[in-house]
Amino acid sequence: MEILREGQGELIGWHDPDEHRRWVRENKSRELKDKTMTVAEAVEKFVHDGDFIACGGFGHIRVPMSLIYEIIRQGKRNLTMAGKTAVHDIDILIGAGCVNRVEVAYAFGHELRGLSPAGRRAVESGKCKVVAEISNAGYQWRFLAGAMGLPFIPSRNLLGTDTFEKSSAKIVRDPWSGKPICLLPAAYPDVAMFHVPRCDKYGNAQIDGILVEDFELARAARRVLVTTEEIVDEEVIRSKPDQTAIPFFLVDAVCEVPYGAHPTQMPYLYFFDEEHIREWLTVSKTEEGTKAYFDRYVFGVKDFEEYLELVGGVRKLSYLKRVEQLRAPMPVQGGGEE
Amino acid sequence: MEILREGQGELIGWHDPDEHRRWVRENKSRELKDKTMTVAEAVEKFVHDGDFIACGGFGHIRVPMSLIYEIIRQGKRNLTMAGKTAVHDIDILIGAGCVNRVEVAYAFGHELRGLSPAGRRAVESGKCKVVAEISNAGYQWRFLAGAMGLPFIPSRNLLGTDTFEKSSAKIVRDPWSGKPICLLPAAYPDVAMFHVPRCDKYGNAQIDGILVEDFELARAARRVLVTTEEIVDEEVIRSKPDQTAIPFFLVDAVCEVPYGAHPTQMPYLYFFDEEHIREWLTVSKTEEGTKAYFDRYVFGVKDFEEYLELVGGVRKLSYLKRVEQLRAPMPVQGGGEE
């Protein structure tokens, strides 16, 4: 199997599988123990300057925003982030100066809502560096390889494009068909963060609806932080074990954070807060506006509950619940297309 | 990436992914149409002499027995079967002379219940040929590669053993770590058969509890036959879409067969019929006994309902339900270990 071509992007988050196995053996507890802690404790304990981080969910869906705000609050620096259709999270982490390196499948855009002023400004000014390109499926499969404890996984995308040239993938000849095939290197993030509807105190987390790439990401990451709408009794999990997306032995911290995905969407529970997202997209057009945003919503509040009050409290959250459950009309927002 | 070693087992069920894609494009309908039919029709239409077949479930769990009996009834011949912890199904299909080639991860044994007289006799006499060896994870990952439309997938098992030597895998040097790694060729079975608790008439099939390798197998196979405890309204599926393990566009036939896994276990619904399994393991010690078994339970009945009456009818089925639901003690059976 000869190597036909090698992408020139930086290889992010790869480990020799033997080295990763050793890390898992020494650092991941198989014990059913209470892992509940505050968001502040979780970030302090498990997120370090220079880490390679990734969030569960997709775009503006099921994003663990309380952890994102806490990373900003604690002033973490030089983070590399997976741009795996990372949208709101990556935009504000770049805007806050926490993330300065990104491997991009999709970033710097807010889908229908338009491009990200903060993220783009940072990349175009050189403050944030794109270290490699990839696609959504490509990133997903990099995590799958990590979840499987493999050095790489084959795929039939990227071939023939500059996305491949700036990726960390390689092209080889498939020994069976004789055709060129792409090999994607595994990605093992240092920290993966998720927001879920329910989780027990041990970290058995369940997700309703689409999993996006959370199943694979949680299994590939070294540290897994879970925020949950509610901490449920172990009994709830054990009565429906096939709904568990992330079992406890993968999880390092469990934090109860109702509405923890705000302003992003929590399927079945609450809708995007379009008003708040629009506010961010508007104020982040300038450095001053960006700074003022963080002063108000991150540094100006002591925790996520105070933030929720600030963005509209019970009235706003009840409204978002009604919209999500199709009991109130969807708000209008900006045009454009992906 | 140099090839270090090649297994000498026969390559079963592999297709060039481009050839398989073409087959999918031309033969798999994306239309939401009624696919209900009888088991007899499903087998007649979709199982052909010489096919490479595989069953969902595991060992004696969730095995689509009504389809297995029908394959025997219709006298299909020269089938190759995936021995993916295939136990009761493969044993009786070999005993009936339908299957004469097997790629073995686990076969010819009934776990705790002991070895398979019929299967072993056929292999030891040369009537049935083992064409390749593999392991459970290995087979599972061959299906995963098929489900992903890939020619192969890497793995770190098989290495260094005769199981590899008699497999169809290859060993190459991983271009990242420089270490030897196994490449498992994809497996695309001609027919995969499943028994599920609920499915709509279009083929949207849901499974409760462990999926074993059904998710990957259904996506790798060319033809998918589903028998179901009940055909439910589309509404039932759409109200819980994250429980769908096999979406309709993968499925070619839907057959309503209550108790369709008998004498194997249907999780949450009914237990193994140990009495019937023991009968088979006893009578299949001789060719005559084997023949008499099929005369009685397959050729002697007109359909699966008549078979159910013959094995004990309502009383037996109610008992198996009570055992499964832990309302009656488990029957004792033979010793030994896996």
Place this chain on the structure above:
Amino acid sequence: MAEIASYTPTELLACVAAHVLEDGKSIFVGTGLPMIASMLAQRTHAPNLLIIFEAGGIGPQVPVLPISVGDSRTFHRAVGASSMHDVMSALQNGYVDYGFLGAAAIDPYGNINTTIIGDWERPKVRLPGSGGANDIGSLCWRTIIMMRQDKRRFANKLPFITTPGYLTGPGAREAAGLPEGTGPYRVITQLGVYGFDETTKRLKLISRHPGVTIEEIQANSEFEIIIPAEVPESTPPTPEEQRILREIDPSGMVIKVR
């Protein structure tokens, strides 16, 4: 020409795109116009169009226009709510007939750039990158591209090929290892509908929108577009289609209210 005033350019695009889709096929869609075109097709000539979203939604009954391809609307009353791995694997395995893409710029072979303007190391404008576009453009059978056309966007050479079209021409996709028989099928702009020439794999005009001239079409492209002798006009929206579009997007999020 009195007809022109009776529909907006976006309505026209949505309808033209819907007309391309066949019944009983599967499609990977993004948000915005592609989503609207697919929903329109479902409610008119293609009730059995299977819509799949890259984040895992399969065959939903979409109640209102989703804002994101991962939005809970994309798996509302779906037949499956799965994962990106599952649907991307289905795509790679040949189960997806059509894929809709947007583009910042395109070249004569249908290659697409959505990554940068300027230099990759220090871009003048940083765009979002591939997202699922490279996957869709690589792996679905037929790619449909919807974009704005002008001389800068229909470019001889792209600064970055994010998503493969026919690459350098006939046979190039297969030589690169991309699945056989795939590639861009249609490009739909505010001026017309394009396909690709069988022999050269270069962009070729199929229809021009009502009121658009061949000269306008060529003037809004840096490269030469193949123009057949006979070029029909695109079929304009019917009042019924316009009514359905208002139903699909009542707030005018994409189909701007006139």
Place this chain on the structure above:
Amino acid sequence: MAEIASYTPTELLACVAAHVLEDGKSIFVGTGLPMIASMLAQRTHAPNLLIIFEAGGIGPQVPVLPISVGDSRTFHRAVGASSMHDVMSALQNGYVDYGFLGAAAIDPYGNINTTIIGDWERPKVRLPGSGGANDIGSLCWRTIIMMRQDKRRFANKLPFITTPGYLTGPGAREAAGLPEGTGPYRVITQLGVYGFDETTKRLKLISRHPGVTIEEIQANSEFEIIIPAEVPESTPPTPEEQRILREIDPSGMVIKVR
């Protein structure tokens, strides 16, 4: 020696195997004795032993002894009911500390045969093959093998290596590409408990069961077993352990009733 009559050989095996397991570790188990030993460990010194089944059951509260590793009892009140792909991936990724295996025959390096007796093409006896054994023996950190010992089963050379032990000796697993730091840890038979010599990776006696002599142990092996100067006796079952065993296997399916 009056003690000998107070427990059966199977009870002894179950207890000896349970003693090997540590609390707070994870284990891949099969049916039969391995399952019983793991449940016994959970109910005695290792309440936090995480049991995983190869068909997808994770951390169940097993109500009665499962008959199969895919049996619904293996995911009864489990924390996860997943898939073979999921748990085999966890195994490959280093999450599984122990794995229990049976064996028809073993060689001095702990390699295992469960495939054939005789010739592969036309075997004298066809055994079930690897099942999950090759995966467990390749990928878990420490393999524990439970088997019957006699001169034919403790063989110099196997007709077929189904599952890797230390292959040809020190460094051979790593050279073959198997995960570093893995391999057989204990072999438990009706006569004693064995480990592997650090330097040679050959079978070495750790303890002999009560009443068993060194001579018996060596006489029941074709190859030479490394015998240290001091060999303690295995700890016999306590009445409490015997009581729990009867609770776990009330019908005597595996722990035959005396």
